[in-house]
Amino acid sequence: MPEFKDRGVLVAKRNAGSGVNRSVFSKPAKPSGALTRRRLRAYAFDPSLSIKLETWRMNQVTLSVPWEPLGIWDGKRLIPGPVGDYVEIVDEDPATGMAYPAVNLDDPELLATDGLPASEIDPRFHQQMVYAVVMSTITHFERALGRTSLWAPRWVAIKTDRGKVEWRPEYVHRLRIYPHAMREANAYYSPDKKALLFGYFKANDHQTGAIMPGSTVFTCLSHDVIAHETTHALLDGLHPYFTEASNPDVLAFHEAFADIVSLFSRFSIPEIVRAEIARSRGRMSDADLLGSLAMQFGSAIGSRDALRTYIGVEPDPGKIRGTFQPHARGAILVAAVFDAFLGIYRSRTADLVRLASGGTGMLPAGDIHPDLVERLTQEACKAARHVLTMCIRALDYCPPVDLTFGEYLRALITADADMVPDDDKHYRVAMIEGFRRHGIFPQGVNSMSEEALRWERPKFSRKLEECLDEAIAAVEGTSRSASGRGARGASSDHEYVQAASVPDRLTRRGREWTAMERACAIIRDKLIELLADEDDVQWQLGVCVGRGAHGSVHTTDSKGRPSFQVNRLRRSRRLGPGGLEVGDYVLEITQKRDGYFDPARQAKADKKGARPSQVRPESGRDFLFRGGCTLNIDMRSRRVRYCVAKNVLSEQRLQRQREFIGGTEPRLGIYSRIPDRETFAMLHRC
Amino acid sequence: MAKKPSDPAVHVRMYRVGLGDCFLVTLDGASPFHMLIDCGMWEGSAAAKARMKQCVADIAKVTGGRLDILVVTHEHWDHVSGFSTGQGRDFFDRATIGRLLVAWTEDPGNDDARAIRNSTAALRMSLTRALRAAEQTGLRGLADEQVLHINGVGKNLGTGAVLGASPSDSFDWIKSRCNASPTTEVIYAAPGKSVAIPGARIHVLGPPQRLAALRKNDGGAAGRTSGESYFDADSPDALAEALDNGVTEALLFAASGRMHRPSAYKGRWPFTHGDGGADLATARRTDPFLSAIHARHREEAWRSIDRDWAASVSSIALRLDRFTNNTSLALAIELEHSGRVLLFPADAQFGNWSSWNDVVFPEHPDLTASDLLRRTVLYKVGHHGSHNATLRRRGIDLMTSPDLVAMIPVDEAFARSQPPNGWNMPYPALLQDLRTRTRGRILRADTGAPPPSSVDAAVRRRFSRAVKVTPACVKYSL
Incomplete structure (x- = not known):
């Protein structure tokens, strides 16, 4: 039987014999809605400043994060632990073969004392601090963007009926966080696992006096490191292609x-x-x-x-x-x-x-x-x-x-x-x-x-704007239930009790994702039809479809034609300091094309009329070249306000990318031997 | 009027050992002067033993058993394997070796050198321990491609338990063999040293004596030394410490399986106070919170980090590998009369190359590295044509001689078959630049004959007359 005792100064009361931490929410009761913030203690910087006279006082801070019930629903009851709507903290340490007890932040004693006091030696405080800093970082994002944050989806290969493999995005509801993931002076966001991994290590024997040589350094106790890694995850959720160098x-x-x-x-x-x-x-x-x-x-x-x-x-x-x-x-x-x-x-x-x-x-x-x-x-x-x-x-x-x-x-x-x-x-x-x-x-x-x-403000043909209008109308019609109510506005009382017990897809963020996915499919279909004959609009959007398309452009639609992806459609209600509100739909379109180092091979692959089947993506391309655009569409007038495009046909850009990834002066090419997916692990290690 | 003095004829033989270096430079004179640079190859290259045997036999035939100078550039298997293993040992045991030229880092009397050797030895030992532990666990912690990758790097470094002999054994053997021989002079070469030989001078460019430069493996290190990235202390000591701190211990723990009772491990690092948690496997079953998480995410094995921590073994092994490359003895052979230069940088990487410009040659105060590069007519392409062992701006862009010829000791098919993703050797963009600079005059160990290219016919004719390809070697005569 594992000993998951509560330790430290504050010892939570236990239900006799149950061995389970008592939780205020063990019976989902209708809450009053009066709880809006949770206050949690954390280091302002990291533990090293708490042992300096000059800084120890300012190093103790209390962060205020939005209230949410914490815990995991096992079908019958809420098991307390640091799992909320956005993140789940799993304190397993495979390098040591240990697991550390989960902090119960809903414990009345911790609620009354703003959480555990800062401590290097209590893993439960580590979880508390990671939770507090991650949540406040998410809050910064949501306030600025005027919408809820979604994590990057996971791409899974699905076999279609015709035996073909198709890659589809799968919803990821929570970011996984491992506060003690490895024994290494490293911490990183894993785009592959949608997880933050924090390492710990022994300090070097440098005699600077700033730190005890050989003492243990936990990266999960550094405010900066946590915020940094969380931002990587949030940014990846917004712009998944920003990890491609x-x-x-x-x-x-x-x-x-x-x-x-x-x-x-x-x-x-x-x-x-x-x-x-x-x-x-x-x-x-x-x-x-x-x-x-x-x-x-x-x-x-x-x-x-x-x-x-x-x-x-x-x-x-x-x-x-x-x-x-x-x-x-x-x-x-x-x-x-x-x-x-x-x-x-x-x-x-x-x-x-x-x-x-x-x-x-x-x-x-x-x-x-x-x-x-x-x-x-x-x-x-x-x-x-x-x-x-x-x-x-x-x-x-x-x-x-x-x-x-x-x-x-x-x-x-x-x-x-x-x-x-x-x-x-x-x-x-x-x-x-x-x-x-x-x-x-x-x-x-x-x-x-x-x-x-x-x-610049783009000038689009009436046709395109009508098409977008129609598509958005179709989306709005089908997804009213998921309409966002601004940045993480308090969930309704009902949702609040249920949050931990409903399936991920049915939570507010899950519904938003589902609606977005559907919207993207509708818009894509409409746009492809429209764009097939509109060369000018294609050029403006930075994509290339239809009959005149280059042979190196990927086909992603079922008819085997060159096509593009609509990655996201998000609503954004931003409030300016002067009270001005700007409401936009942000729509993102991307397209893939095979790139070759050798211009002759490129020309061959590009040749018009080349049948897509003959230049399949994996036909030995040297690299992947992407183009596309971000559209900002006014929420009321549904006019396109901006179109920030990177043309998939830009030869200049293609040449630049060629030079960049093929350069002999060591640049990022040096990681070519490492599997791409753990970009940040290597980036942070090397 | 006396005939204008001219250089002796020079023949460079690149032995076709596969992925590995073995070069014989011969200067014709009253009696030919032979200089052998390295003799090694990757285990696992096709028909490795037979090939090495064939090469050594050819060396014996050409030199008649006398090497005026033997150069051993650095302690990597693909540069030293031939000395002590069955295929070459007999020859090297009996050969007459005039001088042994090794880098200053091998000098037992040099404190810096000793420090480097001690710490790399410590790291190698840590890595070996880690890898042994990993093997005992069946490398449970690692994805397949990583296992293969570690094994590969480990083999080159001599850390794996896979090999009977390690590169250091081989290197040590040849050193002690030369030290023991009264007729062999051992030279520990530091940058700036020049060694006179009949008709030519050998100038030493690297390895740099500043330790910091040795630690730079790539351009990115510029950021590293100014404190821009996480893992800053990239010295072998720090890496060894990092390994011993965590990974090895953990691997050994994993290797022990269930024999360790959790309580025996409890309370140790990282949490030394209180009860410090519980055994992972037990907790997953019995702790309400963890078991609920795992029950909910039964389908989420992709999120498990059970294996991630072990990846640092491979990253550390890779860095030791690069560090060792940077200890390469880089040489420029300058022909006395024409001033033409043969450049042999071994596997030097960024830090080594970029230090050359600071080298001062006391015996030739006007000489600079850029000057030598400008006069280079034969470039032994560094590190089998990898992406990070030939500099562009401070390297190949300076090699402007119209007579430039490049020799690449590479086995592309073998390199590309290496796990996990194949090694990109020769690197396409580098190859492209070399083609331009040499006007297509590239000699390769694997394909031998120069590929058809667009150089003008006269140049091509002269070049093909100067090249002779045999099964054992590619010979180029200047």
């Missing part, structure tokens, strides 16, 4: 974006911002702790203080041309965004500093006034929240494949201009300046001005 920016973007989210979500904890602002006397550029990531991890594997530091980095506009390792290249993008944030903070607080310094702007020596600290903190937190929201929102304005940093800048500017038409706080200028100072320039624009950077 078709140019040097793609994987770098994944890393950069994960760092951006971990950096800026830190500002949602006012306690640490306040402490750092007081310490640095309001000069954000001296607030080292706020601009550094994974400090304990950094000290434990080498001699540095943090894994990555974005503060005090001098911009070097030439660096991006010679930097290809994804983390290093991504760091340039993060530095650009962080630079923009520092600029925004300075301009937001210049008046406060003048007021506090009698107009000189020079604060007197010594500690600054607590009121000033408080006001500066508010400004910093607000600016950071805005920047984070901007960065996340831009994802809906990115092309579905082959993203470059420059395109991301354009997406950022366009998305923000939609939400905040007059940029009176100069966020967009700050962002443009940040990118410019780090040498990140988009291609195909002739200036870095805001107007030039915004995506």
